[in-house]
Amino acid sequence: MNNAIINWYLNSKKTEQIKESVIDFEQKTLSKDIWTSNDNLKPDVKDFILKRFDDILKYCKIDKSRVITIYAFGSLCGYQYNSYSDLDVQIAVKYPGDKEKAEEEWEIDGEKMKKFIPVGYELYKDLKHPINYYIRPIYDDTDIEKDLYPYSLDPLYDIIQGKWIRKRQVKLVIEDRTAFETAKSWARKIDIDFGELKRDLIEYMFFQKGIKNMDNLKAGKEYITSLKKQKIREIVFDMDSLIYTFKLVKDFRTESQTNIADKYKDKKETSSINIDYKNFHLFSGIVAWKRLVFFGQVNLIGNIKPIYKNFIDGEINQEDFIKQLNKEILPEGDKIWLH
Numbered sequence: 001m002n003n004a005i006i007n008w009y010l011n012s013k014k015t016e017q018i019k020e021s022v023i024d025f026e027q028k029t030l031s032k033d034i035w036t037s038n039d040n041l042k043p044d045v046k047d048f049i050l051k052r053f054d055d056i057l058k059y060c061k062i063d064k065s066r067v068i069t070i071y072a073f074g075s076l077c078g079y080q081y082n083s084y085s086d087l088d089v090q091i092a093v094k095y096p097g098d099k100e101k102a103e104e105e106w107e108i109d110g111e112k113m114k115k116f117i118p119v120g121y122e123l124y125k126d127l128k129h130p131i132n133y134y135i136r137p138i139y140d141d142t143d144i145e146k147d148l149y150p151y152s153l154d155p156l157y158d159i160i161q162g163k164w165i166r167k168r169q170v171k172l173v174i175e176d177r178t179a180f181e182t183a184k185s186w187a188r189k190i191d192i193d194f195g196e197l198k199r200d201l202i203e204y205m206f207f208q209k210g211i212k213n214m215d216n217l218k219a220g221k222e223y224i225t226s227l228k229k230q231k232i233r234e235i236v237f238d239m240d241s242l243i244y245t246f247k248l249v250k251d252f253r254t255e256s257q258t259n260i261a262d263k264y265k266d267k268k269e270t271s272s273i274n275i276d277y278k279n280f281h282l283f284s285g286i287v288a289w290k291r292l293v294f295f296g297q298v299n300l301i302g303n304i305k306p307i308y309k310n311f312i313d314g315e316i317n318q319e320d321f322i323k324q325l326n327k328e329i330l331p332e333g334d335k336i337w338l339h
Contacts, residue, residue: 027079033129034076034087040162041072049089049131049159052117056091056133060112068092068138068148070159076129077155084293086130089159092148095137106137130302182284183291186249190297193245194329197238201330204231204322232318235325239308246301249288256285303328 029035034045041049049070057064074088075081093109095102117133138144149156149165156165207228259282292298304325311321 027081030079031076031081031085031129039164039167041157041159046159046162052131052133053089053091056113056116059116060109060135062093062109066094068094068144069161071149071165072157072159073155074132077157082294084128084299086132088132088134090134090136092136092138096140099139099141102137102139106135110135183288186245186288187292187295187297189245190242190292190301193238193242194297194300197235197242197325198329200231200234200238201322201326204228204235205326207231208322235322236308236312239304242301243305243308246298246305249285249292252285253289254285256283260286300328 030039034042036042049072053070056062057067069092070089071092072087072089075085076087093106095106113133113135138148142148155167157163157167158165207224263282289298307316307321307324307328310316311318316324
């Protein structure tokens, strides 16, 4: 066969594969990191999640009798995933009594759980997949038959019963590659914030080295110390800006998930949705989030958020705060020219 024809065929197949995978290429099987060959959750992964479930109930002081079930959803329950995709775990808990008070109680429990196991920080063994835990409130007026499990384009797996509630995944196909422009605009914003944080960290280290070199110049030390204090304030501002942007993207993703679930709730298993200029506004939050995961920005922000929180809460001092940030953001920064 003519080489030109072979090359055309191979290239067309690659193009089609890229076109059909909205962000993550479609895999032939579920992730072997957490699923067995029979598509059941691996026993050690299940045991790990259930152990954390017990820890959460004890920490939040939730009686186990109020728990209806625990189920998994998210990218790792489907076939479009990557090595960093996460597994979302929801605990369905009864909140009886007055609806308003029950909602307040659920919000308090949710904040407790976030403090105990922050979203995106829990990793199983040496895998890179975060496991995120959430509480799903079940009120007195909740129709358990219809609304126990939320609607999603993703599959749902009941961890307690060890079975699929909805083994489905509607495939998303991007027809117009300009759909990624929204994601790029978020990435650019985060890149700018990270760049500012890096520069402020380098300047702080420069001031720190300047103080060490001023053995007997009291006035000079006092001046540089004042510069260090200002630089710390700028670093805190940089972190605030990053975390705020990160939260906006997460909220944007949640809004997209809600809109998609409402519009496409009748989509059947193994069907597909073409994303183009007419409906991209519904999917843009999900695409933006997935691309930030792809660029490594979600992982990096996830690593520095607890460092920042520990500093703000007074659990680590200023020098440890800088050292830990430097380790994550500028692992080679203090070796370039500061020595």
